[in-house]
Amino acid sequence: MMKFIIVLISLVLISLFCGCESEEIVNVELVYEEYTVVQAELIPDKRFPGVRFTKTLPLGVPYNIKDAEIKNITAYLRINGIQVIPLIYTEDGLYKPKYYFYIDEGDTYELFAEQGEKYIYSITKIPLKPEVTSANYDRNDYHLYADVNIKQEEVYSALWIVAVSNAIRAEDFFSVSSPGNQNFTVRVRTSPVPEEYLSGIYSGTRMIQVFALDKSFKDYFYTRNSGQQLNDPLIQGTGGAVEWNVQGDKVIGLFIGVTPGDIIEVF
C-alpha cells in the first residue's frame, strides 16, 4: 500500500513540475495573403515625394524592403482632372515623376496604377492651410486645444510643441475633428502635455500646431490600430480591418493630402 501511495504522489508531483502550459512558435505560412501597399503624403509647397508601392510579406520573416518593393507598376497622377504625370520606378518601391513639381493647396490629385490585372485608384484633395481662431490650454487634463474655421472635405488634428532649445513635439495626434453640420468652427485638441513640461518655467514655450487633412484620414485614424497590439492573448478577440483610402483588389494604403498650419503659442 505504501508503495502505491509513493507512486501516486510521484505522479502528481511530476505533473505539477511539468506544468500545464506550453508555448511554441507555430507555422503560419498558410495564412499569408499578398496585398499591395501604397503610400504617399502630399504636403503643399513641398515637392511631390513620389508614391511607394510595396507588397505585404508573410509573418515569420524579417521585413526587408528589397523583398517587399514592387517594380512592375505602371502609374500616373492626374491633377485637377487635367494634367497627367507618369511616375517612374526609382528604388525601394518608390515611383517618382521624371521632373519634380510642387504640391499646391486646394488641388485635387488622383492616382492611377496598374499591376498586372490589378487596378489601383485613389483621390485626395490638398487641404487649405488651417485658420485658427483661438488657441488655449486646458488646465484640467493639461492638453492644448484650438478652434479652427471649417472647410468642406477636411478634417483636423493637432500636436503640442514645447519650444525649448531642442523643440519637443507630440509623437502622434490625439484625435481627429470633423466639421459638424451647424457650426463654422471645430475644436481640435492635442494629447496631454507631459508632466515635466507643465511647470511655470515652460510657460511661453507651449505651442500648438493644427493640421488639416483630407477627410479620409478620419476613418483611417480611428481604425489604424485595430489589432496592431496583439501581444496580449486576452484581447485577441478584438481587431479588424483598417479603412484605407486607396482602392483596388487586395490593395491597402493612403494617398493623402496633409497641410500643416502655423505653430501658435498658447498662454
Next chain:
Amino acid sequence: MEGFYKKMQSLYEFRNSPQLNPLDDSIEDQFTQGQGEAYGVELFLNKQKGDFTGWIGYTLSWSVRQFDELNGGKVYNSRYDRRHDFSVVLAYSLLKDFNVGITWVYAAGQRYTLPPGQFIFEPVGVGGSQEVQFNFTGINTAQFPAYHKLDLNVNYSFRWFNSDFEAYINLYNVYNRHNTFAQYVVLKESADGEQIPVVKQIALFPFIPSAGISIKF
C-alpha cells in the same frame, strides 16, 4: 435531434482603437453596440441500459456578429463560432464493481484575428521613421487548430471498515494533444538582431494522469 436559432441584440465589444482619458472619458465610451445570431442542429444518442452505456453528441452550428462600427459594418464570425462539436462518452462494466470509461471530444478550432502579412508604413502628418505594421483584413479571420482529446478512466468500488470506497485512475488527454488556448503575434529577435514577427501558441493541459480514493459515509 433538434435545431436552434437565437437572435441577439445589444451585444457589446470594444471600439476600434479604444483610448481612455481617465479625466474626462467614461468607460462606456469605449464600447460599441451590435447584434448577432447563432443557429444550428444538435444530434444526441444515448444508451442507458446494460453493461455498456454511453452517449454520442454532435452539434453543427454557426455564430455571427454585426457591429456598425467594427469590421466596416460587415458581418463576421464570432469568436465562438464552432462549425463542428462532437463528443463520445462510453462506459463498460467489466465486473460488478469494476468499470472503465472513455471520452473523446472533437471541436473545430476557436476563431481569432491573425494578420495575413506585415508591411511598413510612415506615420501620417507627424513624420518619424517607417514602422512595421500588421495587415489586419478583418475580425476573426483565422482559426485555431481543431481541439480534440481522449480521456480514460477506471473505477473500482469496494467496502472496507464498513465504509464504501471507490478507487479511480484518470488519464486526461491520453495522446498529449497540444490543444491551443491562444495564438498571438510576438516579435522575435534573430541572431542578426532583426525583429521577426512570429505567431506564438499557448497550449494548456497536456497528458495529466491522476488517481484517488473516495469514501462514502
